[in-house]
Amino acid sequence: MVAGLTVAAVVIPKALAYATIAGLPVQVGLYTAFIPMLIYALLGTSRVLSVSTTTTIAILVATALEGLVSANATANLATASATLTLLVGVILIVARLLRLGFVANFISEPVLIGFKAGVGIVIVVDQVPKLLGIHFHKGSFLHNLLAIGHGIPQASWTTVAVGAVMIGLLVAMERLLPRAPAPLIAVAAGIAGVSLFGLSAYGVATVGHVPTGLPALTLPDLQMMTALWPPALGIALMSFTETIAAGRAFAQSGEPTPQPNQELFATGVANLAGALFGAMAAGGGTTQTAVNRLSGARSQLSGLVTSLAALGTMLLLAPLIGLMPEAALAAVVIVYSVGLIQPAEFWEVLKVRRTEFIWALVALVGVVLVGTLEGIVVAIIVSLVALAYQVSDPPVYVLGRKPGTNVFRPQSTEHPEDETFPGMLMLKPEGRIFFANAQRIGEKMWPPIISTKPKVVVLDFADVFDFEFTALKMLTKSEKKLREEEGVMVWLVGLNPDVLAMVRRSPLGETLGHDRMFFNMEQAVARYSASRTGG
Structure with missing residues (x-):
């Protein structure tokens, strides 16, 4: 009062x-x-x-x-x-x-x-x-x-x-x-x-x-x-x-x-x-x-x-x-x-x-x-x-595994002991991938691919909450180019249900099949390690 x-x-x-x-x-x-x-x-x-x-x-x-x-x-x-x-x-x-x-x-x-x-x-x-x-x-x-x-x-x-x-x-x-x-x-x-x-x-x-x-x-x-x-x-x-x-x-x-x-x-x-x-x-x-x-x-x-x-x-x-x-x-x-x-x-x-x-x-x-x-x-x-600028330029991390754990984190000079696997490149984009940033994400992925010359590129999509049609088409073309011209296989990891359903309905899903899509990075590493040892 x-x-x-x-x-x-x-x-x-x-x-x-x-x-x-x-x-x-x-x-x-x-x-x-x-x-x-x-x-x-x-x-x-x-x-x-x-x-x-x-x-x-x-x-x-x-x-x-x-x-x-x-x-x-x-x-x-x-x-x-x-x-x-x-x-x-x-x-x-x-x-x-x-x-x-x-x-x-x-x-x-x-x-x-x-x-x-x-x-x-x-x-x-x-x-x-x-x-x-x-x-x-x-x-x-x-x-x-x-x-x-x-x-x-x-x-x-x-x-x-x-x-x-x-x-x-x-x-x-x-x-x-x-x-x-x-x-x-x-x-x-x-x-x-x-x-x-x-x-x-x-x-x-x-x-x-x-x-x-x-x-x-x-x-x-x-x-x-x-x-x-x-x-x-x-x-x-x-x-x-x-x-x-x-x-x-x-x-x-x-x-x-x-x-x-x-x-x-x-x-x-x-x-x-x-x-x-x-x-x-x-x-x-x-x-x-x-x-x-x-x-x-x-x-x-x-x-x-x-x-x-x-x-x-x-x-x-x-x-x-x-x-x-x-x-x-x-x-x-x-x-x-x-x-x-x-x-x-x-x-x-x-x-x-x-x-x-x-x-x-x-x-x-x-x-x-x-x-x-x-x-x-x-x-x-x-x-x-400012938000549009940030969305148009999302980060893409090269991952390593913390020794003795199943924790995968971005490689840095602070953790030189993190494990990597010869012939396997682990990349992790974050955020929504759509027409405004798909090209930029692709540009960020190519330098580590060219420098390491891997046999397998694993894309961790655990933090990708949406994957738009334009981005899907660009990934499909990139996967085909890597497989046919460079002999590099692309694996996908950690897709949420909506993104997974979208990929499965597309030609990319038919190409990858069940063998090249995994629930998490730990499964992908285990599959890659087994293939190298003949397991």
Whole structure:
């Protein structure tokens, strides 16, 4: 309950701001923090994911609605927003029916590490102007960074003092009183400061007027759907990507992992219901989820409390929330967003594997320079390209037998004592063998064959889980060439049932027969040794 109230202190004013970014009335932000949050808490699989809306979704909504209706046509604007949100919900539910949640499996742990760090950096830079009391037209990350530097001489020092006090209070409470609802206390202190000391008169900006009242039923316009479905598709993708990334990023050990297909359904229904009650497009928010987790959330109850707090704000607390200093809100967001940047996690990845460290950096740089969705897409593409490269160049090992055992392992300078058998070459490819890597595997096999001039080449397929038709044809041609031109026999070892059945149905299976296919390498060695001794 404390976590839910704490998140409400962050979500509610941010939701108001996101509504204005989208060009919608500020109360739409409250509706979005109420209905979608409530629905997701009932249907979602993440215990701590906080669902309302995000900066990126707000910007995409603004782009979708821009030019569609007149800025003064509030009724038409509400209808257009409801139509857009409804379409987002429908697309997410259709994606669930098509079981497209597997797309989330392409987001690896290093990519999540980079994603979180990039989001943390972007959020901090986005909130710094509020701490300084400066205003400028927002643009790219680098543009915002330069604008902050140029705006420092015009900073409101009263605002800076409020922000510094809030940050100091938050940090001190986190260290000395870790169980206390620090953000809630900081926000309450900020509101009290504005009320008691009239800080607004000294240039301290506040959230401003917030209308009261329940949302009215809003019906979509079927005629608008034709124009709105393309941007709705992009917003749905953004909603799902941010939702699953945030849900996975903040899942702790021992908790259920968010289920992508159920997440599609939960966010889809949340958007559908929200559309009917004036909410804008919704999805999981990284910042508010971080606050939720760090404030002690352990179940979806925190989301229900946040939703009810939004309802209470609509009915009773809107004037009070309007007194919240923007600097206090920025302080809360910054303090909790800095925790998303974990250099130790990058170092841990680097120690294990340099390639995946690069993935993490690409995700970070992508989020910072081109945006949240674009950064994730870039990181996924880099991950897939790197994976494709690895798959296209799998290892092929020359095996030896550990003395006195039936263990066959790759030959190396560390084990010069491993046994080999004159006239017999043991080779072991690994992974899936298919059209993209079959040629490369063949190229790797030929050098040891040429150098050792064996009578028998034994291919250990124990670690080959799939053998595609193109690769089978290439092996058939190679076997024929070795047998007819070089007098070399090819034996196969350790085929799994699917690969074995495929080989048996092919001409290669007829050529090899039962005599040249074995269950394991030990059987092949025994057969070869027996043939040499005449046994």
